[in-house]
Each structure stands twice: as C-alpha cells, then as structure tokens.
Amino acid sequence: MTTPATDVPLKVEGLKVYFRVRRAFGKARSIKAVNDVSFELRSGETLGIAGESGSGKSSVARSLVQLTRPTGGTISLSGAPVMNLTGQRLKRFRRRMQMVYQDPYDSLDPRISVHDAIGEALSVRGLARAEHKGEVIQLLERVKLPASVAERYPNQLSGGQRQRVSIARALAVNPEIIICDEAVAALDVSIRAQVLNLLKDIQHDTGVGYLFISHDLSTLRFMADHVAIMYVGRIVEHGTSEEVFSNPQHPYTRALIAAVPSVTSRGHRRLKLSGEPPDPGNPPSGCPFHPRCPEAIDQCRTERPELLTTDGAQKVACHVVQLGRTRVAASGESA
Amino acid sequence: MINLPENELNAAFTASEPTVLSQPNFWRRAGRSLLHDPIALCSFAFIALLAVVAIFAPLIAPDDPLRQFSNGLSYVGAPVSPNGHFLLGTDASGRDVLSRLIFGVRVSLLVGVVATGLASLIGVVIGTVAGYVGGVTESILMRFTDMVLSFPILLFCVALIAVTGPSTRNVVLVIAFAYWTYLARVVRGQVLSIKEREFVNAARTLGVGHVKIIRKHIIPHLVPTIIVYGTLGVATSILIEASLSFLGIGVPLPQASWGEMISEGQQYFQSAPWLLVAPGVALILTVLAFNLAGDWLTDILDPAVQEVGS
Numbered sequence: 185m186t187t188p189a190t191d192v193p194l195k196v197e198g199l200k201v202y203f204r205v206r207r208a209f210g211k212a213r214s215i216k217a218v219n220d221v222s223f224e225l226r227s228g229e230t231l232g233i234a235g236e237s238g239s240g241k242s243s244v245a246r247s248l249v250q251l252t253r254p255t256g257g258t259i260s261l262s263g264a265p266v267m268n269l270t271g272q273r274l275k276r277f278r279r280r281m282q283m284v285y286q287d288p289y290d291s292l293d294p295r296i297s298v299h300d301a302i303g304e305a306l307s308v309r310g311l312a313r314a315e316h317k318g319e320v321i322q323l324l325e326r327v328k329l330p331a332s333v334a335e336r337y338p339n340q341l342s343g344g345q346r347q348r349v350s351i352a353r354a355l356a357v358n359p360e361i362i363i364c365d366e367a368v369a370a371l372d373v374s375i376r377a378q379v380l381n382l383l384k385d386i387q388h389d390t391g392v393g394y395l396f397i398s399h400d401l402s403t404l405r406f407m408a409d410h411v412a413i414m415y416v417g418r419i420v421e422h423g424t425s426e427e428v429f430s431n432p433q434h435p436y437t438r439a440l441i442a443a444v445p446s447v448t449s450r451g452h453r454r455l456k457l458s459g460e461p462p463d464p465g466n467p468p469s470g471c472p473f474h475p476r477c478p479e480a481i482d483q484c485r486t487e488r489p490e491l492l493t494t495d496g497a498q499k500v501a502c503h504v505v506q507l508g509r510t511r512v513a514a515s516g517e518s519a
Numbered sequence: 520m521i522n523l524p525e526n527e528l529n530a531a532f533t534a535s536e537p538t539v540l541s542q543p544n545f546w547r548r549a550g551r552s553l554l555h556d557p558i559a560l561c562s563f564a565f566i567a568l569l570a571v572v573a574i575f576a577p578l579i580a581p582d583d584p585l586r587q588f589s590n591g592l593s594y595v596g597a598p599v600s601p602n603g604h605f606l607l608g609t610d611a612s613g614r615d616v617l618s619r620l621i622f623g624v625r626v627s628l629l630v631g632v633v634a635t636g637l638a639s640l641i642g643v644v645i646g647t648v649a650g651y652v653g654g655v656t657e658s659i660l661m662r663f664t665d666m667v668l669s670f671p672i673l674l675f676c677v678a679l680i681a682v683t684g685p686s687t688r689n690v691v692l693v694i695a696f697a698y699w700t701y702l703a704r705v706v707r708g709q710v711l712s713i714k715e716r717e718f719v720n721a722a723r724t725l726g727v728g729h730v731k732i733i734r735k736h737i738i739p740h741l742v743p744t745i746i747v748y749g750t751l752g753v754a755t756s757i758l759i760e761a762s763l764s765f766l767g768i769g770v771p772l773p774q775a776s777w778g779e780m781i782s783e784g785q786q787y788f789q790s791a792p793w794l795l796v797a798p799g800v801a802l803i804l805t806v807l808a809f810n811l812a813g814d815w816l817t818d819i820l821d822p823a824v825q826e827v828g829s
Contacts, residue, residue, distance in 0.1 A: 248726045250724075251720055251723065251724065274725040274726075274728075275728075278723075278724055278725065278726035279725075281724075281728055282724060282725070283720075283721070283724050285717040285720070285721060286717075287717055288719040290716050290718065291589075291718055292718055292719040292721075293718040293720050293722075293735075293736050295739045295740065296735065296736075304722065304725065304727060304735070305725050308725050308727060350721070353721070353725070357725060357726070437824045477737075
C-alpha cells in the first residue's frame with residue numbers, strides 16, 4: 185500500500201475463482217477453487233506459491249492469464265485493473281503476462297517447428313516475418329539453446345530443451361511477468377537446476393517478475409523472494425522466503441517443510457500430515473485444515489481464522505498461532 | 520450397408536495424440552507397412568486403376584457406351600451374351616456392357632470423391648466451430664447435426680432428390696448433405712480434446728487470434744481423422760449413388776451408372792446374368808477397396824499401433 189503503484193506490476197486483491205458443477209440430478213453447486221486470495225508481485229522479484237494438488241495454485245495462475253474468468257476480486261497490472269478485458273485490450277494485456285506450462289510434452293504444438301512456435305509470438309508482438317529468423321536465434325541464445333534447434337520439431341527435443349523453448353516463446357513478447365506453473369516439475373533433477381538457474385539469469389537481465397507455482401518447496405526456496413502457502417483455495421501463510429522457511433508458523437506449513445527431506449526443519453517439531461486434503465466443493469467448517477491439524481482447538485472447528493500479521497513479519501491464518509502459541513509451546517515441551 | 524464402424528473409429532482417435540503425421544519417419548513406416556500388407560496394397564492399386572480408367576475412359580472403352588448396336592441384340596431381341604466382340608455381352612438395348620461399366624467408373628468416382636469432399640468440408644467446419652466455440656452455438660449446431668443424422672440416410676436422399684430433381688449435381692449435393700454429419704460429430708469430439716491441450720492455451724495466452732489458433736493448431740491435428748473418414752466416405756457415397764440410381768433417381772439416363780445397370784440387369788437376371796454380375800462385382804470390389812484402404816489408414820494413423828511398431 186505504501187509503495188507506489190509502479191513498483192507493483194501485479195497486484196491481486198480478494199481473487200475468487202468458483203467453478204459451477206452441475207450434477208445430472210440435484211442442484212448446481214459451486215466449487216471454490218480460489219477464495220479471497222491477495223498478493224503483490226514487484227518487478228524483478230519472485231513470488232512462490234506452494235500447496236498440495238487441489239489447493240487452487242493452478243487456478244490462480246489460469247485466472248491471472250485469463251484462461252479462466254475470475255469470479256471476484258481485482259487484478260491490476262501497473263496500477264491499471266485488468267479484469268474482464270475483451271478484444272484488442274485483452275490481446276494487449278496478454279502480451280504483458282506470460283505463462284510457462286507444466287508439461288513440456290504438451291505445451292508445444294508437435295506439428296510446428298521451434299522457429300514457427302517462437303515466430304508466432306513474434307507476430308503477436310508485430311514483428312515482420314523477415315525479422316523473425318534473427319530474433320528467434322537471439323531468443324534461443326538467451327535460453328542457451330543452439331540456433332540449429334530452430335529447425336527442429338518438439339518431438340526431436342528433450343524435456344529440458346522443450347521447456348527452454350517454452351521460456352523463449354514467453355520471452356518473445358517481452359512480458360513484465362512470467363507465471364511458471366510447475367514449470368520444472370516434469371524435469372530431471374539435474375536439468376531442473378539448469379532451468380532454474382536460467383530463469384534466475386533472465387530475471388537478473390530483464391527484471392521480469394515470476395509467479396512461481398510449485399508443490400516442491402526446495403525449488404521455491406531456491407527461487408522465491410516471497411512465498412505464499414495455499415490450502416483449499418486460501419493462503420494460510422504468506423511472507424518472505426526467509427521468514428517462511430526459517431520460521432514457519434502455520435501447522436500446515438510446518439508439516440509441508442517437515443515432509444521435504446532436503447529442507448532442514450531444525451528447531452521445529454516434525455509434523456506428520458495424515459489424511460487427504462478436503463474436497464474443495466465441501467470444505468470443513470471453521471479452519472479448513474482443522475481435521476488434519478494436530479494442534480486444533482475448539483475455535484478452529486467453528487471459526488475460520490483470518491490471514492493476519494504475526495509477531496514475525498509474515499501473515500498467518502491460524503488461531504493457535506494468533507493466540508500467542510501458548511498451546512504449541514506447552515505441547516512442544518512435553519513431546 | 521451404409522452404417523460406418525463409428526465406435527471403432529472413435530475408440531481409435533479419442534485417446535490419440537494426433538502427432539503421427541509429423542513423425543519424421545512416418546512416410547517410410549507407411550511404405551514399409553504397405554509392402555507387408557498385400558490386401559491394403561491391392562486396395563490402393565485397385566483405387567489407382569479405377570482412377571486411371573475414369574480419366575482415360577474414352578480411350579479404354581472399346582465402344583461408345585450409348586451406342587445401340589444392330590448386332591447387339593439376338594434375333595429374338597434378347598441381350599447378347601459375352602463374346603469376342605462384346606467382352607461382357609450387351610444389355611437389353613444392345614449397348615456394350617464393358618463400355619458402360621468403364622464410363623460408369625467416372626460417375627461412381629466423381630460422385631464418391633466430390634460428395635465426400637463436400638461432406639468433409641461441411642463436417643469439419645461445423646464440427647470445429649461447435650467444438651471450439653462451445654456453449655449455445657455448439658448446442659444449436661449439434662442438435663441440427665443430430666436431426667439430420669436421425670433420418671434414415673437413403674430415405675433422406677430419396678426425399679431430397681424428389682424435391683430437387685435427379686441430376687448428377689443434385690446427387691452429389693444430396694449425398695454430401697447426408698454424410699457430413701458423421702464427420703461433424705467426430706471432428707467436434709476431437710476439437711474438444713485438442714482445445715484443452717497446453718499448446719492451445721499457450722497460443723491463447725500469447726494473444727494469438729481464434730482464427731489463427733484454429734488454422735494453425737487445431738485443423739492440422741484433424742488431418743488423420745479427415746483422411747480416414749474421407750476414404751470410408753467415398754465407399755459410402757458410391758453405394759448411396761448406386762442405390763439412388765437403382766431406384767431410378769440417381770444420375771439421369773441414358774448416362775451409364777453402376778446402380779442403374781444393376782437395376783436394369785435384375786430384370787433379365789435369369790436370361791442374361793452378366794448384366795447383373797458385371798456391375799455388381801465392380802461395385803463390390805470398389806467399395807471393398809475403399810473400405811480396406813480406410814482400415815489400413817486407421818491403423819497406420821493410430822499412434823497406439825505405431826508405438827508398438829517402433
């Protein structure tokens with residue numbers, strides 16, 4: 185709020201994405217895939233969003249690039265609202281926010297060569313056909329692929345190469361923000377590291393902001409400046425990467441971090457998650473995490489906790505944390 | 520006889536990743552498969568032969584198909600059986616059966632190919648628009664398709680011809696209007712799955728226009744489906760044309776057409792069986808060739824089979 189709008193290219197407030205599901209018999213019901221999600225993304229920074237499958241991470245991404253129309257809330261880019269755009273204005277907006285998709289085997293059209301795939305993006309930018317060739321080679325160079333890749337088809341490339349082509353295609357329209365929806369999840373660990381480093385280099389050079397969606401916390405720790413943890417459509421913990429990873433507050437965050445072997449959870453009790461995430465069409469009353477939470481108190485069953493700033497800088501939506509963590513401390517000693 | 524093995528085809532395509540044609544070794548693989556499949560090879564050879572015969576009919580046919588020979592009828596006025604001059608005998612009007620058969624290829628292929636081409640065009644356009652746009656547009660287009668589809672195809676053609684009058688052009692139009700529905704339904708299903716794929720989303724988020732997305736990212740993936748349905752459609756169209764001619768509302772007389780020859784021949788079945796056998800066998804072989812070629816194309820364009828093969 186105190187920062188000028190120009191420093192915040194992307195500002196999301198109260199984003200809601202509901203899906204209406206109609207059954208053959210019975211009423212239509214709505215699934216709240218994303219419910220009241222707010223965050224900001226500054227130029228040159230990376231916001232990581234983590235959560236289990238079904239937590240609404242991808243719905244956030246898809247509604248930001250307007251593949252899904254959000255049900256409510258506001259999205260603004262450089263201070264200007266970008267909701268409900270149509271026609272030419274939508275096309276112009278789309279250029280500013282790009283997405284790198286999860287599946288490198290599906291995100292490139294198998295019938296279109298790398299040159300033509302990137303060329304398509306260049307045409308959108310308004311570049312004449314004659315200028316495509318040089319620009320394509322430059323973009324390939326930027327993602328550290330040889331120029332010879334331009335003539336290849338996706339089925340002649342490896343997963344890592346394909347993902348680099350996807351990144352080059354996204355860069356072709358000079359976006360301010362790139363959304364990486366599980367962009368490295370399908371890659372081998374060694375290739376994953378290369379692609380992540382590449383993304384960091386690109387950010388360093390161009391000042392592009394990343395919204396990095398991943399279920400893999402070690403990837404996020406490497407990439408993100410800020411982290412938001414989502415659970416059943418809501419953000420339950422939101423702070424800087426340092427705050428969230430070194431001092432996780434929400435029991436769900438602690439459980440997630442404890443579940444990652446490579447991320448040290450020293451100084452925190454290891455929490456084990458049992459059970460499945462709830463059905464977003466029929467979330468539990470109160471705090472949606474309470475059926476799986478080992479620290480749940482009566483208030484959790486009836487009243488949904490707000491996302492509030494705690495003694496640390498990060499925001500947490502948890503009654504127990506907000507009550508001063510007395511119970512946590514007590515049970516921690518006895519354990 | 521006009522029903523297509525639609526379920527089979529759907530099964531072959533719904534789960535498919537339609538990337539087969541872009542495989543670099545596709546044509547080599549197709550050629551090798553054809554050499555190891557004598558039935559498919561014969562089918563394609565027969566289709567090629569038919570095409571040559573149709574194009575060069577006036578050069579190949581021994582006589583004018585419309586000429587009534589004075590020696591073409593016996594002294595009691597009956598058709599002449601096959602002999603040195605009339606290789607397949609003559610018909611009740613004293614015309615050479617072989618020449619009529621050869622000129623009949625022109626009608627069959629013309630009707631088959633043009634009607635199927637037209638039907639494919641309509642079917643692909645309607646199916647693609649319905650699948651891509653969705654919503655009310657899809658409902659209206661697909662209910663209309665269902666409506667046309669629900670008519671018995673032959674009865675539908677008879678009714679339409681009765682209104683428009685028999686002519687080669689009308690026969691083509693009527694068959695096309697009856698057959699496009701099959702393609703529209705299959706294409707719509709394919710488009711529904713293709714438009715959810717990430718590369719289509721990627722193009723949308725880039726800001727590529729809808730028309731360009733359909734042209735560059737959707738239509739190319741429909742090509743295998745169109746080829747297979749087209750091949751089978753030619754066989755179906757030839758059969759419908761023969762049926763219409765048999766009923767006397769096909770290609771107008773005295774132009775030679777196989778259906779009309781069968782219709783006339785069945786009156787003389789006992790005294791002159793060649794009148795029925797010659798066009799009948801030609802029709803069976805042609806339809807069989809197109810069907811078998813279509814089957815082979817289904818297999819070769821089906822990625823599941825390809826993975827096993829390589």
